[in-house]
Amino acid sequence: MAAPEEILAYPLEVYTAIVGTAFPLIDAAPAVAWKLLGVSGNLNYDDTGVVVSHAETVFDFTPAGSTMPSKRFRTAESLLTKLNLVDLSPAGYAMAMNNATVTTVPASTGVAGEAHFDMFRGDAVAEFAVLLRGPSPADNTMNMQYEIPKAFVSVNGDVTFNKGVVASLPIEIQMIRHSSADDPVCRIQTAAAL
Amino acid sequence: MKKVTWNGAGNLLLPGQKDPIVSGDSAEISDKAADELVAANPGLDITVEDAGKSDKD
Numbered sequence: 395m396a397a398p399e400e401i402l403a404y405p406l407e408v409y410t411a412i413v414g415t416a417f418p419l420i421d422a423a424p425a426v427a428w429k430l431l432g433v434s435g436n437l438n439y440d441d442t443g444v445v446v447s448h449a450e451t452v453f454d455f456t457p458a459g460s461t462m463p464s465k466r467f468r469t470a471e472s473l474l475t476k477l478n479l480v481d482l483s484p485a486g487y488a489m490a491m492n493n494a495t496v497t498t499v500p501a502s503t504g505v506a507g508e509a510h511f512d513m514f515r516g517d518a519v520a521e522f523a524v525l526l527r528g529p530s531p532a533d534n535t536m537n538m539q540y541e542i543p544k545a546f547v548s549v550n551g552d553v554t555f556n557k558g559v560v561a562s563l564p565i566e567i568q569m570i571r572h573s574s575a576d577d578p579v580c581r582i583q584t585a586a587a588l
Numbered sequence: 589m590k591k592v593t594w595n596g597a598g599n600l601l602l603p604g605q606k607d608p609i610v611s612g613d614s615a616e617i618s619d620k621a622a623d624e625l626v627a628a629n630p631g632l633d634i635t636v637e638d639a640g641k642s643d644k645d
Contacts, residue, residue, distance in 0.1 A: 485597060485598075488598075495598050495599055496597065496598035496599070497598060497599040497600070497601055497608050498596065498598060498599065498600050498601070498632075499601045500600070500601075500602070500603070500625055500628065500629040500632055501628040501629055502603035502604075502621070502624055502625065502628060503603070503624060505603065507628070507629060509598075511598075
């Protein structure tokens with residue numbers, strides 16, 4: 395990619411792992427514990443791309459003696475990643491459906507091979523560590539990554555099966571935080587290791 | 589008999605078995621069923637070993 399490096403137009407790739415999995419070094423390939431979302435990564439995301447949404451709710455204090463706010467307070471915030479996954483393979487679909495277990499039934503005499511999973515998600519929502527990775531805005535040959543220690547990964551919306559429409563899973567990755575150890579980090583590589 | 593170990597993700601329900609096995613676990617099936625399993629499912633992430641006993645045992 396060419397300069398200016400800070401201008402990016404490239405979909406991130408999303409990886410998930412068990413909560414507590416160490417994040418990869420910025421210049422290293424993710425370890426096998428990190429599962430790429432979509433069997434072919436961002437080739438399985440539709441062209442709305444990967445959206446990282448920073449939402450917040452604020453409250454402005456306007457004192458009686460003024461008509462303008464004098465102080466702003468943040469009352470809520472969220473980090474939400476959205477994408478449409480065009481991978482309806484059993485592993486991808488089941489992971490998004492609350493990390494359901496896939497049971498593989500191999501073909502045998504009189505039995506067709508198949509794989510199935512339970513679509514009932516229940517009240518307990520599966521948590522994952524999530525890694526989002528793409529080119530660095532400092533040097534496009536290097537990496538940037540969002541490190542999210544805890545997040546809900548879910549399908550929230552419609553899966554449309556119709557002519558002329560690519561069926562996709564609307565994936566939402568909602569960060570959660572129990573303590574400062576769960577704080578997400580945006581890490582941008584600026585130089586190669588010596 | 590053959591010992592079949594499942595190396596893939598999730599569970600595997602082997603032919604003739606009532607309950608699936610989990611990843612890393614194994615089960616014993618007849619030599620004939622194991623041969624069929626391998627022939628009919630190329631790419632299935634399993635390891636097949638001799639269980640050290642005959643189908644009649």
